[in-house]
Amino acid sequence: MDLSLTETQELLKRGVEEFIERETPLSSVVSLQQSERGYSDAIWRTAAEVGWLGMLTPEAYGGSGSSFMDAAVVFQALGAGAIPGPLLSSGVIAPLVIEALGTEAQREQYLPALARGELVATFALTEPEWGWGVDRVQLRAEASGDGYRLNGTKLFVYDAHAADVLLVAARTSEGVRVFVVPATAAGVEVRRLEGLFSAECQVRLTGVQVPASAMLGRTDGGGTAAALEAALLRATPILCAYQVGGAQTAFELSVDYSRRRRQFGQPIGRFQHVQNHIVQLVNHLDGARWTTYEALWKLDAGKPGVEVSAHLAKVCASEGFVHAVNYAHEVHAGVGVMHEYGLTLFTRLSRSLYFALGDPKWHRQRLAALLPDHELSEVA
Amino acid sequence: MDFEVAYSPEQEQFRAEVRAWLAEHVPQVEGDRDSDENYEKYRQLGRELGAKGWLRPAAPVEYGGGGLPVDHAIVIAEEVDRYDLRLPPYYDSGGTLGGASILVWGTEEQKRRMLPPIFRGEVVTWQLLTGPEAGSDLAGTTTDARRDGDEYVLNGEKVFVGGSHGADFLWTIARTDATGERHRNLSWFLIPADLPGIQYRRMELLGDGNEGIGSGYKNTIYFDNVRVPAAQLVGGENNGWQVASTHLELEHGAGGRIGSNRLFRMTREWARQLKREGRPLIEHPDVQERLVDVFVQTEVTRLLNLRNYWMNQSHQRMSYEGPQASYYGKMAGLEVSQAMMDIIGPYALTTDEEWDVSRGLVEPYLKSAIVALHPGGTADIQKVIIARRIGVGRDIAERAGDTGGQAAF
Numbered sequence A: 001m002d003l004s005l006t007e008t009q010e011l012l013k014r015g016v017e018e019f020i021e022r023e024t025p026l027s028s029v030v031s032l033q034q035s036e037r038g039y040s041d042a043i044w045r046t047a048a049e050v051g052w053l054g055m056l057t058p059e060a061y062g063g064s065g066s067s068f069m070d071a072a073v074v075f076q077a078l079g080a081g082a083i084p085g086p087l088l089s090s091g092v093i094a095p096l097v098i099e100a101l102g103t104e105a106q107r108e109q110y111l112p113a114l115a116r117g118e119l120v121a122t123f124a125l126t127e128p129e130w131g132w133g134v135d136r137v138q139l140r141a142e143a144s145g146d147g148y149r150l151n152g153t154k155l156f157v158y159d160a161h162a163a164d165v166l167l168v169a170a171r172t173s174e175g176v177r178v179f180v181v182p183a184t185a186a187g188v189e190v191r192r193l194e195g196l197f198s199a200e201c202q203v204r205l206t207g208v209q210v211p212a213s214a215m216l217g218r219t220d221g222g223g224t225a226a227a228l229e230a231a232l233l234r235a236t237p238i239l240c241a242y243q244v245g246g247a248q249t250a251f252e253l254s255v256d257y258s259r260r261r262r263q264f265g266q267p268i269g270r271f272q273h274v275q276n277h278i279v280q281l282v283n284h285l286d287g288a289r290w291t292t293y294e295a296l297w298k299l300d301a302g303k304p305g306v307e308v309s310a311h312l313a314k315v316c317a318s319e320g321f322v323h324a325v326n327y328a329h330e331v332h333a334g335v336g337v338m339h340e341y342g343l344t345l346f347t348r349l350s351r352s353l354y355f356a357l358g359d360p361k362w363h364r365q366r367l368a369a370l371l372p373d374h375e376l377s378e379v380a
Numbered sequence B: 001m002d003f004e005v006a007y008s009p010e011q012e013q014f015r016a017e018v019r020a021w022l023a024e025h026v027p028q029v030e031g032d033r034d035s036d037e038n039y040e041k042y043r044q045l046g047r048e049l050g051a052k053g054w055l056r057p058a059a060p061v062e063y064g065g066g067g068l069p070v071d072h073a074i075v076i077a078e079e080v081d082r083y084d085l086r087l088p089p090y091y092d093s094g095g096t097l098g099g100a101s102i103l104v105w106g107t108e109e110q111k112r113r114m115l116p117p118i119f120r121g122e123v124v125t126w127q128l129l130t131g132p133e134a135g136s137d138l139a140g141t142t143t144d145a146r147r148d149g150d151e152y153v154l155n156g157e158k159v160f161v162g163g164s165h166g167a168d169f170l171w172t173i174a175r176t177d178a179t180g181e182r183h184r185n186l187s188w189f190l191i192p193a194d195l196p197g198i199q200y201r202r203m204e205l206l207g208d209g210n211e212g213i214g215s216g217y218k219n220t221i222y223f224d225n226v227r228v229p230a231a232q233l234v235g236g237e238n239n240g241w242q243v244a245s246t247h248l249e250l251e252h253g254a255g256g257r258i259g260s261n262r263l264f265r266m267t268r269e270w271a272r273q274l275k276r277e278g279r280p281l282i283e284h285p286d287v288q289e290r291l292v293d294v295f296v297q298t299e300v301t302r303l304l305n306l307r308n309y310w311m312n313q314s315h316q317r318m319s320y321e322g323p324q325a326s327y328y329g330k331m332a333g334l335e336v337s338q339a340m341m342d343i344i345g346p347y348a349l350t351t352d353e354e355w356d357v358s359r360g361l362v363e364p365y366l367k368s369a370i371v372a373l374h375p376g377g378t379a380d381i382q383k384v385i386i387a388r389r390i391g392v393g394r395d396i397a398e399r400a401g402d403t404g405g406q407a408a409f
Helices: A007-023 A026-033 A041-050 A068-080 A087-101 A104-115 A225-260 A272-301 A306-337 A343-355 A360-373 B009-025 B036-052 B070-081 B093-105 B108-119 B240-254 B262-273 B285-313 B321-349 B362-371 B379-390
Strands: A121-124 A140-144 A147-158 A165-172 A175-182 A188-192 A200-211 B125-128 B144-148 B151-161 B169-175 B186-192 B198-204 B217-229
Touching (some): A007 A041, A007 A068, A026 A343, A068 A225, A068 A272, A087 A104, A087 A121, A087 A165, A121 A147, A147 A165, A147 A175, A175 A200, A175 A225, A225 A272, A225 A306, A225 A343, A272 A306, A272 B379, A306 A360, A360 B262, A360 B285, B009 B036, B009 B070, B093 B108, B093 B125, B093 B186, B093 B240, B125 B151, B151 B169, B151 B186, B186 B217, B186 B240, B240 B285, B240 B321, B285 B321, B321 B362, B321 B379
Parallel strands (some): A121 A165, B125 B169, B144 B169
Antiparallel strands (some): A140 A147, A147 A200, A165 A175, A188 A200, B169 B186, B198 B217
């Protein structure tokens, strides 16, 4: 048993932290948020150069083939800085989906370009009658000529406004399959949505014609719905780590503020109600943290029960991040809602990512289905 | 990271030895596990474990412990856990927490004299902390120990202590300087329980009927001019608050715990056995949802305890983690209790022989979850300590007590 980070992981973590200190402190993220795209070229260039986008991609496809825990260490640190951009979409979810579903040729075509940051991809699943189960997909892909014709609307698609290609889950006569659709293809309309979102978009596909080769795994039969569900589940703990990072910063900001802010002649942290907010916050933070780490360990070590652990982690991370931010707002009161202070970056993320790769309700439903037959380990 | 204890071939061999030995020595008990007759069987098991060095496996061998590496101690703990037992297999709060404190703070002479009987299971020791005037405010105790020659004369009262089968020693904090500065006026004593002037009165409490944290039986103990040899004072006169920091740190959960999620497993089993509308409860969606709630709560509790176990065993600097696990566990107990009521309905409340599917487990659990809110510091006190350790409102965070890397032996 060893719950510490390895030396490599400590270095990875420091690397991200130093980048954030140097280039993207919270104040700069606040101003980026008001820009049209929401992130900067500098962030993207660094992510590509340092290798954050190809961590989970095997070396044979231009990635570093790192462990899930290594990648999570980086994404937790990025989450702590509320670093924006399609990092999770194009650096984690898309590569995992393509690697799991794609043919050899498709992997070679897309994975190296994604790892280098030259290609930006995002995965589009949810629709107006939304839901994170693959079985909810209604958007149609009908055989047409030598390929397929796609019709329908994808909603709440993260980072589509920045994507070069969209990985669109669509219903075919053989079940749900994933199609690689260029964002510039005729009939594709992407619109970023206003609201308490990070980068959610609407993607409307009207008679979009794609070649048969656009279907992931078509020629080798690998692109099944089951494979897609498995790939999304593997991406989930990395997303959780990003949420843990955000909750960690909400915690640190709150502790710091409890020391500096004085009312009634003393630091507000001397008041037990304020202390209680921070105690509840750290309990949510650590619940999210350790369920996430255990899921990552199971992924890396190939342990049984990884599905259950991933669902549990997302329940704790999504609920925990929202609660953590709420308690942080109770501690900060007025100052917390001033955009320039920075807490609202995490407020926004906690709400937006609550739903990403499935909201807690969906993951609880999955747990309800799995737990009656779940094998519990004898010890630990 | 690695969440599993890695077992070497040597450990697996040791496990086989332990398993075979336990199969031969763990007593068969029928009925109330805590009856006088059964209690004596578990004491006897304790003595036999103690003679092998397996009662307190990781405690130093020169003081009566097993002197075994942590890897072996883990194996013994796991194998004992298979019988739903802990080490020791009976209530010995003063031996567990006092033993660790004496190891950190006792003189060499005291360690050689006091620890072997404890670590070998020859004696039972109760910890006596709470007084009528000193609950959460432990430092406010008014039990007095006045020096008189080679003895201290104790007067005062401790409440909510011990169990139902008596003790050989009492591990007690008392005031050695009635007018002294707070936190610098206390001392610890290991008091022979048979000294003249000690009186017991039983307290009947809501509880699970077993000795221990959820016990339905506690005592008030009165000290009336009890003369305690000065050699029984541990950790230096008026240094008792320092000693307490070790004791309390362990009591507050810093030792951690590894084990399977038995609570969830049991709840699920009952949901399989009972029926509603002709179908097993576990097939009902509302029951499945509540089982998820139980799972989430108990898994987070398990992981926080596992983290603490690792931190303590690997000598990491601890901060708020001990009281956090304690607080979380207390609150989860209440949440899980309510989920159990939702899952199995009014069956949760019965101990009736015909209708209690859990055979004496759920109803006691519901009661002990409430009792467990206060021992080792109330839930509110745990929160106060967590906040201090984090440094909420303070420039310098309070440091955790020194456990000397000792888990509870």
